Structure formats: C-alpha cells, structure tokens
Amino acid sequence: MVETNPFDVLADETRVEVLRALADRYREAPEDPFLSFSELRRRAGVRDSGNFNYHLGELRSRFVADTDRGYRLTNTGISVVTSLYAGTYDEGDRTGPTKLDETCPTCGEPLEATYSDSVLSIACPNDYEYQNVLPPGALADRTLPEAVDLFAVIVEEHVELARAGGCPKCYGRVEWSVTEIPEPTPAYAAACDRCGIRLTVPVGGVVARHPEVLSFYARHGIDPRDRPPWTSTLSTGDAVERVADDPPKFRVTVEEGDDRLHLTLDESATVTDVSRS
Numbered sequence: 001m002v003e004t005n006p007f008d009v010l011a012d013e014t015r016v017e018v019l020r021a022l023a024d025r026y027r028e029a030p031e032d033p034f035l036s037f038s039e040l041r042r043r044a045g046v047r048d049s050g051n052f053n054y055h056l057g058e059l060r061s062r063f064v065a066d067t068d069r070g071y072r073l074t075n076t077g078i079s080v081v082t083s084l085y086a087g088t089y090d091e092g093d094r095t096g097p098t099k100l101d102e103t104c105p106t107c108g109e110p111l112e113a114t115y116s117d118s119v120l121s122i123a124c125p126n127d128y129e130y131q132n133v134l135p136p137g138a139l140a141d142r143t144l145p146e147a148v149d150l151f152a153v154i155v156e157e158h159v160e161l162a163r164a165g166g167c168p169k170c171y172g173r174v175e176w177s178v179t180e181i182p183e184p185t186p187a188y189a190a191a192c193d194r195c196g197i198r199l200t201v202p203v204g205g206v207v208a209r210h211p212e213v214l215s216f217y218a219r220h221g222i223d224p225r226d227r228p229p230w231t232s233t234l235s236t237g238d239a240v241e242r243v244a245d246d247p248p249k250f251r252v253t254v255e256e257g258d259d260r261l262h263l264t265l266d267e268s269a270t271v272t273d274v275s276r277s
Ligand SMILES: [Zn+2]
Pocket: 104, 105, 106, 107, 108, 109, 124, 125, 126, 127, 128
C-alpha cells in the first residue's frame, strides 16, 4: 500500500474538509477534540457515506486517529492544517504599495511595503529594498502595516535559527559563508544542505541580536524591537567594513553618540572579536 502523503491530502477537497472539521472541533473544545463518524461526515459536508469512508481511510492513522472516543487529528494532521492556514502553498493576493511610518536607513524617505507572490518587500523610492518570503496566512486577518510588524519578528527569528545552525524552513543544517552574489551591501548566505534554501543576511544583520549588541542597546535605553532590519543601519553597508580578503573578515560598528561597539566576523559569520571605543 502506498502511504498518503500531505500533498495527496491537500490535492483532495474532501480530505481537506475532514482535516478542517477536526481542526475546528479542536479549536471549539481542546479538551474534547473528538468527532463521531457521522458528525465528522456532516461537518465535512459529505453526503455519500461510502465516499466519505474511503477518504477517511486514506487519512486514518497518519493524519487522523481513530480512538474509542471518536476521530481526532494526529500531530501530523495538525501540521497539515497549520500549513494550510499559513497559506504556505498559496501565492496570496497582491497588496500595496502602502506607506509605512518608518524611514529608509539610507536616504531618509518614507518606506513602502508591497506584497506580491508570497514575498513582502519594503523599499524606498530611491535606493533601498528589503524583501523576504512571508506566507499569505500572515496577511489574512491583518492590514499590511500589521503584517510588517509581524514580519520583523519572523525575519529576526529566522536569522537566529540559522545562527544556531538550523534551517528556518526544514530544520536541516545550514552552513554560513560570504555570499558570492554581488550585493549592494556585503552579506552572508546561510545555505541549507537539505532543502537548498539560502537565507541572505547583510553582514550587520547577522549581529543584530548578538548579546553584546543587545547590552550596548540596553545601555543606551534602546529597544532593539523598535529597530526592524529595514530601518537599521546595520542592514546597510555603512556600518560594515571589510578588514581582510582571504579569508574574508568584516568589522561591524554599532554607534550611539560617542559610544561605539565593534564586532569582527570571520568567513563563516562567527564573531571572533568584540571591542569598544
Ligand atoms: Zn532610501
């Protein structure tokens, strides 16, 4: 027997409705997430009992557990439903451009957000663009500026996850290297050896949540959450100096008034030296 995979589940409307019905039940009654055969069939909107039984059979054990108290989602079934709600496999509607309250770290003009083909782009009219993938589920119940606030947390989390060696998409291992692709600002790439995703991070962005940077900000009463990557000078080339070529090394300077913090990063984005001046 060929086992049903999540893509077979998503390709069939009846199976998707069964998973949605069980997810709705779980939301209504988390302590009693079970549905009987007939109730599940009713909620999934399937009239033909034989047809329903066939599809339920395809979901059983891997996605739906058949217990003494009724049917419920397995953890794998919950994962399929959450990716469905995140809209991971949809392209989403084009939204924007919408002006943000934030200004460009390079020229000071107001930044604009645009959402298209699952990519959120934050750009100024002149010289700056920051973009990354954001599943459409993030915009479903939010305005574009609200989604931008959430996006700030998501991208920082992705960088932190990759800093810990984990792929933010498939949790495989990532390797850091200086990106060979010419960038307007020097950048690292964190490449996953399993799914092949490459996360490109400006050199300064790598240390945006480094403990020394966070304590520097704390000394100056700055909340780093008020500085998303697209407003921070750490994301532009200005804060970064290339101090060696073979192998490459960079020095990032975080500046507040007369106080400066310098961090040196090697070719694999590891901080090798920290100093103040
Ligand atoms: Zn600009």
